[in-house]
Amino acid sequence: MMDDALRVLKEVFGYDRFRTPQDEVIRRLVEGQDVLVVMPTGGGKSLCYQLPALLRPGTAVVVSPLIALMQDQVSALSQWGIRAGCLNSALPFEELAATEQALRRGELDLLYIAPERLLQPRTLDLLGHCRLALFAIDEAHCVSQWGHDFRPEYLQLSRLADAFPGVPRIALTATADGRTQQEIVERLALRDAARFIQGFDRPNIRYRIGQKDRAREQLLRFLQQEHPQDAGVVYCLSRKRVEETAAWLSERGFNALPYHAGLPAELRAHHQHRFLTEEGLVMVATIAFGMGIDKPNVRFVAHLDLPKSIEAYYQETGRAGRDGLPADAWMVYGLQDVIFLRQMLESSQAPELQKQIERQKLEAMLGLCEITSCRRQTLLAYFGENDHSPCGNCDTCLEPVPIWDGTEVARKALSAVYRSGQRFGVNHVIDILIGQASDKVRERGHDRISTFGIGKELDRNQWRSVFRQLVARGYLGVDAQGHGVLHLSERCRPLLRGEEVLELRHEERKAAGKQSRFSRGSAPQSKLDAADYALWNDLRSARKALADDQGVPPYVIFH
Numbered sequence: 001m002m003d004d005a006l007r008v009l010k011e012v013f014g015y016d017r018f019r020t021p022q023d024e025v026i027r028r029l030v031e032g033q034d035v036l037v038v039m040p041t042g043g044g045k046s047l048c049y050q051l052p053a054l055l056r057p058g059t060a061v062v063v064s065p066l067i068a069l070m071q072d073q074v075s076a077l078s079q080w081g082i083r084a085g086c087l088n089s090a091l092p093f094e095e096l097a098a099t100e101q102a103l104r105r106g107e108l109d110l111l112y113i114a115p116e117r118l119l120q121p122r123t124l125d126l127l128g129h130c131r132l133a134l135f136a137i138d139e140a141h142c143v144s145q146w147g148h149d150f151r152p153e154y155l156q157l158s159r160l161a162d163a164f165p166g167v168p169r170i171a172l173t174a175t176a177d178g179r180t181q182q183e184i185v186e187r188l189a190l191r192d193a194a195r196f197i198q199g200f201d202r203p204n205i206r207y208r209i210g211q212k213d214r215a216r217e218q219l220l221r222f223l224q225q226e227h228p229q230d231a232g233v234v235y236c237l238s239r240k241r242v243e244e245t246a247a248w249l250s251e252r253g254f255n256a257l258p259y260h261a262g263l264p265a266e267l268r269a270h271h272q273h274r275f276l277t278e279e280g281l282v283m284v285a286t287i288a289f290g291m292g293i294d295k296p297n298v299r300f301v302a303h304l305d306l307p308k309s310i311e312a313y314y315q316e317t318g319r320a321g322r323d324g325l326p327a328d329a330w331m332v333y334g335l336q337d338v339i340f341l342r343q344m345l346e347s348s349q350a351p352e353l354q355k356q357i358e359r360q361k362l363e364a365m366l367g368l369c370e371i372t373s374c375r376r377q378t379l380l381a382y383f384g385e386n387d388h389s390p391c392g393n394c395d396t397c398l399e400p401v402p403i404w405d406g407t408e409v410a411r412k413a414l415s416a417v418y419r420s421g422q423r424f425g426v427n428h429v430i431d432i433l434i435g436q437a438s439d440k441v442r443e444r445g446h447d448r449i450s451t452f453g454i455g456k457e458l459d460r461n462q463w464r465s466v467f468r469q470l471v472a473r474g475y476l477g478v479d480a481q482g483h484g485v486l487h488l489s490e491r492c493r494p495l496l497r498g499e500e501v502l503e504l505r506h507e508e509r510k511a512a513g514k515q516s517r518f519s520r521g522s523a524p525q526s527k528l529d530a531a532d533y534a535l536w537n538d539l540r541s542a543r544k545a546l547a548d549d550q551g552v553p554p555y556v557i558f559h
């Protein structure tokens with residue numbers, strides 16, 4: 001049987017091998033067992049029922065709540081020469097009639113259908129007269145009342161168990177914690193279901209995130225030391241930076257190609273083809289690259305710029321190590337990235353609600369950058385997997401970040417921001433903290449407020465590091481208009497109330513003493529912070545610096 005499966009995989013779908021656990025899922029289903037599959041988006045769930053649809057006699061009925069996607073799937077399948085059709089309310093009568101007729105004659109391999117239509121007596125009756133290969137229930141988490149995607153129609157799908165007792169059913173979803181999995185099995189009345197739960201964890205990927213400090217040089221060292229011959233992807237935000245970085249790496253002996261949506265389609269296709277077929281190619285790309293790319297031996301994914309969300313980071317880094325062998329997810333980021341992404345966000349035409357969501361996503365991404373505990377734990381917790389212990393295969397596990405109890409200084413910092421009216425940038429607030437009676441401080445009378453001089457235990461650079469971390473972790477916000485004005489955020493409350501302990505990264509010790517892998521041979525951390533803060537404090541100069549650096553206006557550069 002599995003020989004047949006492999007043959008169909010190659011001949012019909014054009015893939016060389018199964019991804020785990022596709023082969024096992026397919027075997028069970030073809031043998032007639034019910035199956036539950038939980039696999040991240042992009043993992044390859046569709047194949048788990050599309051291939052059995054061809055191996056088992058009769059038509060496979062696929063239940064999906066997404067009418068828009070049905071049509072795409074049907075077109076894609078048709079291109080592979082698979083006979084597929086769909087029934088949904090968006091289709092004209094003639095088309096529905098034609099599909100029903102094909103179904104009756106047993107001429108369909110797959111039938112996509114919306115749940116409410118499937119459950120109409122007429123449809124059930126029609127299906128009762130057909131030979132059915134299997135039922136696939138996609139987006140099966142919709143059956144869960146606790147989830148945010150609950151669809152009442154999905155509850156009725158349990159009727160399939162009685163109406164079609166001999167037809168195996170497979171339920172698939174990308175998101176289901178333990179409770180939801182149990183709910184799916186019960187509410188769909190799956191019998192002795194084999195469960196294949198592939199969480200979000202990609203244990204062979206080693207996550208590393210460092211401070212940006214002449215990013216290209218850092219990248220070069222990383223490639224030379226760890227991946228001199230390997231295939232990998234380097235993600236950049238702008239097209240210009242993509243091209244420059246590709247050229248720069250090529251000059252240094254790497255086989256690097258650019259890829260972004262601004263290149264002619266043929267050239268893009270050519271570069272993609274080379275990346276897939278040649279060994280050891282480095283693709284320098286914007287996020288335009290990657291959808292549907294399935295190259296098993298990508299040994300690293302490097303980010304020279306901060307992705308705008310954890311979802312994006314996960315998806316992009318997830319292109320590394322599909323073969324299960326060790327791979328690196330390597331990233332450097334700086335506050336310029338944050339400023340830049342925030343500017344993009346604020347200047348977009350999106351509705352306020354969407355911007356709010358995007359702001360939160362960016363904050364979460366920054367949180368991942370700044371944590372002092374296991375990166376993988378944080379990443380997985382973001383996707384709802386809360387039961388992982390520290391992984392031992394990320395930078396913070398392998399090389400614990402020196403930390404210190406920053407609760408007290410954080411409270412001082414927050415209080416200085418608050419007492420000065422939440423109308424100033426970081427330099428001014430630091431002046432207040434360290435008791436520096438600058439002209440501006442005296443002018444505003446801030447040398448007479450209670451927080452003046454309360455933070456003498458740290459120097460200016462140390463305070464900068466504290467502020468960077470407070471911003472990155474969402475305790476402090478920066479105004480969107482571009483003046484670098486700090487304000488307290490909701491997130492501060494527990495800290496100010498003394499209900500939270502804050503661990504901060506000990507940046508200074510890192511720079512002075514033991515060099516981290518990221519900053520080996522690089523300039524001291526404090527210098528970087530100073531540069532970051534100069535930018536941060538004056539967004540106009542930041543904007544200009546970015547424009548100079550990247551040669552493009554800091555807008556409209558996503559592909």
Ligand code: ADP
Pocket residue numbers: 015016017018019022039040041042043044045046047292294
């Ligand atoms: P999901 O439904 O889990 O989000 P899809 O079924 O849409 O994922 O598959 C994601 C991508 O992976 C598709 O481009 C698909 O063609 C590809 N894919 C699936 N299985 C394989 C395989 N065994 N080998 C190569 N590519 C695959």
Ligand code: MG
Pocket residue numbers: 045046
């Ligand atoms: Mg899918």
